[in-house]
Amino acid sequence: MSKHSKFQTALCSRPPRRSTITWAFLPLLHQAEVNASARRSTTSSSRHQSGSPPVGAHVHFEKTVKMTIKLIRDHGQHYRPRMACLKKVEALVIEMQDPKSGVKSFEQKRNATSIPHVIAGQDITAWITSHMTVDAQEAQALGTMLVAYGFIYPLQDPKTLILRPDGSLYRCQTPYFWPAQKWKAQDTDYAIYLAKRNIRKKGILDQYEQERYRKLHKWLNHKWDFIVNQAKEQTRAGKARMKSDRVVFSYQERAYWIVHRPPPQTHSAMDYGVDRLIDPNAEEEKNSYYYRRIIIFRQQAIMRSKVKSTVSLGALVKHTMTYQSHDPFLTPCLPSNPWQTDDDTYWALNMPDVDLPTKMTVERWSYGFYELLRDPRGRADFRLFLKKEFSGENLAFWEAAEELKWGAASAISEKAETIFKTFLAPGAPCWINIDGRTMGLTVKGLQHPHRHVLDAAQNHIFMLMKKDTFYRYLKSPVYKDIQKKAISPAPHNFTDAQLEQNARNRKPGLYPSVTWQRQQKEKVRTTTLIDIKKLMANKLDRQ
Amino acid sequence: MKRKCSCKRHIFCLGLFCFIYILFFKMLCGPGERYLPRKMAAQEVQPSETIAKLKLESETLKTKLEEERAKLHDVELHQVAEKVEPLGQFVMKTRRTLKGHGNKVLCMDWCKDKRRIVSSSQDGKVIVWDAFTTNKEHAVTMPCTWVMACAYAPSGCAVACGGLDNKCSVYPLSLDKNENLAAKKKSVAMHTNYLSACSFTNSDMQILTSSGDGTCALWDVESGQLLQSFHGHAADVLCLDLAPSETGNTFVSGGCDKKANVWDMRTGQCIQSFETHESDINSVRYYPSGDAFASGSDDATCRLYDLRADREVAIYSKESIIFGASSVDFSLSGRLLFGGYNDYTINVWDVLKGTRVAILFGHENRVSTLRVSPDGTAFCSGSWDHTLRVWA
Numbered sequence: 001m002s003k004h005s006k007f008q009t010a011l012c013s014r015p016p017r018r019s020t021i022t023w024a025f026l027p028l029l030h031q032a033e034v035n036a037s038a039r040r041s042t043t044s045s046s047r048h049q050s051g052s053p054p055v056g057a058h059v060h061f062e063k064t065v066k067m068t069i070k071l072i073r074d075h076g077q078h079y080r081p082r083m084a085c086l087k088k089v090e091a092l093v094i095e096m097q098d099p100k101s102g103v104k105s106f107e108q109k110r111n112a113t114s115i116p117h118v119i120a121g122q123d124i125t126a127w128i129t130s131h132m133t134v135d136a137q138e139a140q141a142l143g144t145m146l147v148a149y150g151f152i153y154p155l156q157d158p159k160t161l162i163l164r165p166d167g168s169l170y171r172c173q174t175p176y177f178w179p180a181q182k183w184k185a186q187d188t189d190y191a192i193y194l195a196k197r198n199i200r201k202k203g204i205l206d207q208y209e210q211e212r213y214r215k216l217h218k219w220l221n222h223k224w225d226f227i228v229n230q231a232k233e234q235t236r237a238g239k240a241r242m243k244s245d246r247v248v249f250s251y252q253e254r255a256y257w258i259v260h261r262p263p264p265q266t267h268s269a270m271d272y273g274v275d276r277l278i279d280p281n282a283e284e285e286k287n288s289y290y291y292r293r294i295i296i297f298r299q300q301a302i303m304r305s306k307v308k309s310t311v312s313l314g315a316l317v318k319h320t321m322t323y324q325s326h327d328p329f330l331t332p333c334l335p336s337n338p339w340q341t342d343d344d345t346y347w348a349l350n351m352p353d354v355d356l357p358t359k360m361t362v363e364r365w366s367y368g369f370y371e372l373l374r375d376p377r378g379r380a381d382f383r384l385f386l387k388k389e390f391s392g393e394n395l396a397f398w399e400a401a402e403e404l405k406w407g408a409a410s411a412i413s414e415k416a417e418t419i420f421k422t423f424l425a426p427g428a429p430c431w432i433n434i435d436g437r438t439m440g441l442t443v444k445g446l447q448h449p450h451r452h453v454l455d456a457a458q459n460h461i462f463m464l465m466k467k468d469t470f471y472r473y474l475k476s477p478v479y480k481d482i483q484k485k486a487i488s489p490a491p492h493n494f495t496d497a498q499l500e501q502n503a504r505n506r507k508p509g510l511y512p513s514v515t516w517q518r519q520q521k522e523k524v525r526t527t528t529l530i531d532i533k534k535l536m537a538n539k540l541d542r543q
Numbered sequence: 544m545k546r547k548c549s550c551k552r553h554i555f556c557l558g559l560f561c562f563i564y565i566l567f568f569k570m571l572c573g574p575g576e577r578y579l580p581r582k583m584a585a586q587e588v589q590p591s592e593t594i595a596k597l598k599l600e601s602e603t604l605k606t607k608l609e610e611e612r613a614k615l616h617d618v619e620l621h622q623v624a625e626k627v628e629p630l631g632q633f634v635m636k637t638r639r640t641l642k643g644h645g646n647k648v649l650c651m652d653w654c655k656d657k658r659r660i661v662s663s664s665q666d667g668k669v670i671v672w673d674a675f676t677t678n679k680e681h682a683v684t685m686p687c688t689w690v691m692a693c694a695y696a697p698s699g700c701a702v703a704c705g706g707l708d709n710k711c712s713v714y715p716l717s718l719d720k721n722e723n724l725a726a727k728k729k730s731v732a733m734h735t736n737y738l739s740a741c742s743f744t745n746s747d748m749q750i751l752t753s754s755g756d757g758t759c760a761l762w763d764v765e766s767g768q769l770l771q772s773f774h775g776h777a778a779d780v781l782c783l784d785l786a787p788s789e790t791g792n793t794f795v796s797g798g799c800d801k802k803a804n805v806w807d808m809r810t811g812q813c814i815q816s817f818e819t820h821e822s823d824i825n826s827v828r829y830y831p832s833g834d835a836f837a838s839g840s841d842d843a844t845c846r847l848y849d850l851r852a853d854r855e856v857a858i859y860s861k862e863s864i865i866f867g868a869s870s871v872d873f874s875l876s877g878r879l880l881f882g883g884y885n886d887y888t889i890n891v892w893d894v895l896k897g898t899r900v901a902i903l904f905g906h907e908n909r910v911s912t913l914r915v916s917p918d919g920t921a922f923c924s925g926s927w928d929h930t931l932r933v934w935a
Contacts, residue, residue: 075707075736075737076735076736077736077737077755081799081823081841082799082822082823082841083841084821084822084841084842084843084867085841085843085865085866085867085885088843088865089865092865128863132862132863133862133863134863137904138863138888138902139863141886141887141888141904142863142865142886145865145866145886145887267908267927271927273689274689274691274707274737274755276755276778276779276799277736277737277755277756277757277778277779278755278757278777278778278779278799279778280778280779280799280800280823282778284777284800286594286598287594288593288594288597291594291597291598291600291601292597294601295597295600295601295604297813297816298601298604298605298607298608299604300814301608301815301853302604302607302608302611304814304815304853306611306612306615306851306852306853307615307851307852308615308617308852309615309616309617309618309619309849309852309856310617310618310623311851312834312835312849312851312852313618313619313620313623313849313852313856314623315832315834315851316620316830316832316834316835316849316877316895317623317624317627317895319830319831319832319834319876319877320627320876320877320878320894320895321627322876323831323875323876323877324876324878326875326876326919327874327875327876327878327879327919328875328918328919328920328921328935329633329635329874329875329878329879329919330630330874330876330878330879333920337920337921337935338658338675338920339638339639339675339920339921339933339935340638340935344658344675346920347656347657347658347918350918369789370788370789373789402745403746405745406744406745406746406748406749407746407748408748408763408764408765408766409763409765409766409768409770410765410766451770452809455809462789506675506676507676508673508675508676508678509656509658509673509675510656511699511718512654512655512656512659512698512699512700513698513699513700513716513717513718514718515656515699516698516699516700
């Protein structure tokens with residue numbers, strides 16, 4: 001009771017609003033609620049969003065208390081996420097109210113009362129534009145956010161929470177009603193507010209407010225007397241004040257509840273999503289384990305080799321500049337960006353199984369060995385080059401090791417055996433040439449194969465290909481040939497009518513599963529090809 | 544007379560008991576130690592001394608680490624980027640608006656074919672769209688609400704999603720329109736709290752997930768087996784991203800403890816950690832070369848961290864940007880950083896120079912997710928206003 005009488009003296013300090021009744025019962029009835037929730041139907045999920053119980057529930061003391069607790073939706077998360085924006089907005093709003101440098105306010109006469117400190121929408125926008133050096137559109141967007149969060153409220157159209165950059169009237173909300181991160185707006189307070197308005201004048205509540213009032217009456221029934229008494233007390237205390245104060249307070253309160261209990265078909269900016277499991281504001285307990293962990297981590301960080309900023313940042317800049325001409329946002333892609341012109345030729349030219357790639361793609365292959373391998377068309381070209389050099393086993397081994405690393409756990413031992421027989425066993429058809437130590441380690445590891453057993457060998461082969469074979473490929477006739485043959489599509493120049501027609505003729509394209517199956521078939525074909533050739537070569541050798 | 548006998552027996556038993564008691568404690572405490580309370584008092588003094596010593600050691604290590612970093616910190620990013628040409632004006636418009644979700648869109652992912660998208664929403668619906676034609680190709684209704692994570696498989700044949708059900712489920716997509724996708728669902732990951740993000744690794748066979756219970760985990764899709772778990776965050780983990788580099792063995796995760804951790808997938812160890820944000824990290828994304836990553840946070844800043852120099856190298860913030868960044872992604876070259884914010888806007892940053900190049904309006908509620916397409920031709924943003932927009 002005492003905490004609600006403080007409600008009258010609209011102070012800047014905010015008394016805690018948690019309803020002691022619900023919180024006291026929470027630990028006792030938690031298990032019962034969990035049991036009850038198991039029986040709840042999943043179709044009531046939409047009603048769970050607003051926290052209301054199934055319609056037609058028995059109004060029974062125990063059950064109503066349980067239902068109140070059901071409002072606290074239990075997925076184990078109970079902590080509101082941090083709202084770091086609120087502090088910054090508060091600072092901004094305080095600056096706005098500064099009498100010298102803030103938004104200029106005036107008095108407004110309304111229904112024979114004069115309301116102080118009213119500000120106009122265009123003044124707010126102008127102030128934000130000058131104060132934060134932004135343009136008008138951004139200032140209006142920021143202003144709308146201030147209104148949506150309830151720091152500024154409109155006088156003329158209270159339910160539409162946007163900032164109109166014209167002469168519309170606004171007022172800054174009193175700090176008592178500012179959104180707080182620590183607690184949610186309570187249903188009890190909302191019920192008291194609706195009851196107050198209902199008592200003052202019957203029929204003043206909107207349709208949606210009446211529905212909510214009825215629902216609240218049902219499940220806060222156990223403390224309805226308290227609510228009605230509070231409402232009456234507050235109305236009585238309000239009558240003792242000056243009319244202008246009363247009017248202003250009623251506007252403030254109405255604005256607060258429009259933000260925290262928005263009308264239907266609108267959203268509340270206070271909606272933040274899912275609660276957190278672990279209290280984001282809680283500090284981790286600093287015991288010996290914590291410090292030991294930190295010490296180990298920092299020791300490792302000191303031992304780790306770090307690079308000079310000139311080197312690492314220089315590499316970042318170089319990467320960006322190298323790829324700038326390939327970035328569709330920076331350099332228009334040829335022939336045209338499919339999203340802009342509705343013509344998907346660009347994608348057709350860059351399909352993985354295309355005959356002739358574009359010049360841009362071929363250029364990109366030369367930027368790095370992994371770029372070449374990553375592009376299926378590039379990898380196919382590289383495989384062709386290796387076939388001519390009779391060293392296709394390296395790439396085949398690398399691919400097989402990748403498949404082992406990223407494949408299903410159940411297939412590991414089978415794949416490991418195949419790889420051993422094909423690549424590592426002495427006299428294997430595709431024997432790879434790695435140094436003795438790595439070979440020894442790998443063969444030993446293969447006795448108990450795990451996902452990363454081929455990592456050492458794979459890295460060795462990758463480095464070998466990267467440092468030697470790749471550069472030879474770039475100088476080879478295969479690459480020069482493809483460079484010559486690569487197509488350079490001309491940019492599209494569609495007229496408006498053609499663009500419209502393109503928009504009408506958008507094709508669905510190939511399904512990814514179809515493309516995938518094709519790729520798999522192709523892969524099987526190329527691998528069997530290598531094996532057969534090697535086997536034949538071996539047979540001939542032996543003969 | 545009987546009493547006399549019982550007294551004697553009592554005294555004898557008492558004496559025997561005392562003897563055994565003393566013997567027992569002598570053996571326990573050892574020579575020189577008589578009273579247990581003294582020993583316990585000695586133990587109480589030790590832990591606080593040890594903690595103070597450990598704290599001092601960690602502080603000295605910290606100063607040493609800072610010194611080493613300062614020695615290598617010889618230039619700033621915008622200084623290196625001075626010789627780079629500034630960007631021109633950008634005209635990015637909404638090219639497609641995908642309407643079909645009945646509730647907040649929480650997450651989306653592109654398919655490798657550069658045109659298909661999977662998106663998930665608060666009401667449990669997961670929809671696969673062909674964003675180019677804006678057709679809906681598949682739709683699944685999850686049994687839970689708040690599907691906060693969804694991912695497209697690299698082959699394009701499956702999608703993974705999860706949320707408040709604490710699980711990550713994989714749905715194979717079939718070409719048959721009438722087939723009920725929910726029938727073939729495979730439950731892969733099991734966490735003890737909500738799933739915040741999931742991603743396939745280089746193949747369809749492994750999934751990396753992060754959860755509100757503070758852990759990340761690597762799972763084998765076929766068997767549902769846990770391959771590796773990653774512990775180290777002190778609060779909910781909200782996002783993760785896999786490294787694009789050729790070694791491909793690391794990933795970065797960001798959490799509510801304001802930390803971004805880089806993990807080694809093979810050993811499960813945290814190899815690097817960055818704690819410069821002032822609030823929860825909502826999104827992390829690797830730079831295209833894999834040597835750096837960006838993070839977006841509730842403190843309304845996006846930051847770029849260099850992995851080789853082991854420090855933060857750029858902060859993307861503006862006085863007028865007050866509301867948190869929910870999602871970030873790089874363009875193909877890494878020159879542009881797109882950020883979706885909680886004030887319904889998308890800001891485009893010049894990564895090298897640190898300035899904002901464009902602000903995009905259009906959404907009517909928070910932008911919850913933002914991804915650039917695999918070939919960099921467009922990016923898609925999903926918002927709490929029930930729509931997804933493709934911008935180019």
